[in-house]
Amino acid sequence: MDKVEAFKNIKILEANRAFLIQYDHSYSSFAFKEVCHAELRKINKQIANIEHGLKSGK
Numbered sequence: 001m002d003k004v005e006a007f008k009n010i011k012i013l014e015a016n017r018a019f020l021i022q023y024d025h026s027y028s029s030f031a032f033k034e035v036c037h038a039e040l041r042k043i044n045k046q047i048a049n050i051e052h053g054l055k056s057g058k
Contacts, residue, residue, distance in 0.1 A: 013032050013050075017043045 020040050050054050 003054065006054055010047055010050055013043050013047050017047070 017040060020036055020043070023036065025036065028036075
């Protein structure tokens with residue numbers, strides 16, 4: 001795994017995660033909220049996988 005590329009991807013994913021967390025869902029539909037939560041889980045999983053890859057040295 002290319003460390004420079006991995007850190008770049010983590011930075012982008014963390015920015016996306018921050019946006020989703022800070023987004024005001026007050027007037028959003030239930031379906032939209034569910035899609036946002038699913039995307040947040042996906043992003044968290046991607047970050048964890050990249051960090052695991054960096055730690056294992058692959």
